[in-house]
Amino acid sequence: MLTFVLLGILFTAEILSALAVVFMKGQVHAAVAITAFFSINTAIFFLLGQSLLGVIQFLILVGGISTYLLLGTGASDEEYFKHTSIATFVLVLIPVFAILSYPFLSQGGPQLATIQPSAQPLSQLGFQLLGGTSMIYLASLLLFAAAIGAVMLLKRRY
Amino acid sequence: MLQYLALFSIALFAIGIAGMVSSKHFLVMILSIELSLIAATTFVISFYSGGYSGYAMVFLFAVWAIAAVEAISLIIFYQELIRRGMGLDVTKMSKIRD
Numbered sequence: 001m002l003t004f005v006l007l008g009i010l011f012t013a014e015i016l017s018a019l020a021v022v023f024m025k026g027q028v029h030a031a032v033a034i035t036a037f038f039s040i041n042t043a044i045f046f047l048l049g050q051s052l053l054g055v056i057q058f059l060i061l062v063g064g065i066s067t068y069l070l071l072g073t074g075a076s077d078e079e080y081f082k083h084t085s086i087a088t089f090v091l092v093l094i095p096v097f098a099i100l101s102y103p104f105l106s107q108g109g110p111q112l113a114t115i116q117p118s119a120q121p122l123s124q125l126g127f128q129l130l131g132g133t134s135m136i137y138l139a140s141l142l143l144f145a146a147a148i149g150a151v152m153l154l155k156r157r158y
Numbered sequence: 159m160l161q162y163l164a165l166f167s168i169a170l171f172a173i174g175i176a177g178m179v180s181s182k183h184f185l186v187m188i189l190s191i192e193l194s195l196i197a198a199t200t201f202v203i204s205f206y207s208g209g210y211s212g213y214a215m216v217f218l219f220a221v222w223a224i225a226a227v228e229a230i231s232l233i234i235f236y237q238e239l240i241r242r243g244m245g246l247d248v249t250k251m252s253k254i255r256d
Contacts, residue, residue, distance in 0.1 A: 022186060065226055085181075104164050
């Protein structure tokens with residue numbers, strides 16, 4: 001029961017922080033809001049029993065990405081202007097949510113099947129990762145290319 | 159329980175998509191894509207709640223790597239736009255070719 005209550009609180013807080021990312025006027029405020037979003041998402045992972053993934057996500061998203069975003073946005077002057085149209089936001093939000101959630105809400109639609117927890121040990125994780133090595137190589141190649149591009153852009157003089 | 163989690167993830171994803179479409183702030187648009195990416199990870203992990211999640215690991219690592227690349231690119235372009243004095247309004251970004 002306590003888990004449900006905590007999940008409800010975290011769901012509400014995460015939705016609010018997501019809305020804050022979109023509607024905050026200053027970019028540093030948006031970066032702070034997305035840091036809160038990442039942290040709350042990690043807490044949800046913990047509540048769902050995925051503490052290992054939660055720790056990894058916390059290190060990558062909060063320790064890495066959020067710090068980078070906060071430093072990057074904080075190093076420049078803030079620029080304030082009205083950037084998001086609430087009417088357009090609502091007009092897009094409702095159809096996207098309705099279309100995507102229709103299978104879960106309709107009675108005759110496809111039902112979700114829970115994946116049964118299995119008793120596989122943690123050592124199986126290595127084999128799972130080995131199967132998707134090409135994807136990880138591709139992701140790291142992208143990261144490497146982006147890092148080189150970043151250095152090249154910073155070194156250019158105008 | 160699973161349906162609530164799925165609906166919650168879909169709501170986050172929809173907020174990300176709507177934020178990306180309705181905003182003309184460069185940084186907010188990219189951060190909205192980040193919201194959608196993390197909503198996708200929440201959707202995936204909701205199927206494995208309490209169980210073994212090794213199968214989801216590869217997907218999650220790919221998403222986190224993409225999110226990291228996106229953040230790096232975002233800050234680089236952001237600094238570049240500020241340095242050129244162009245502002246963060248994407249409707250004025252056609253000047254970037256000059």
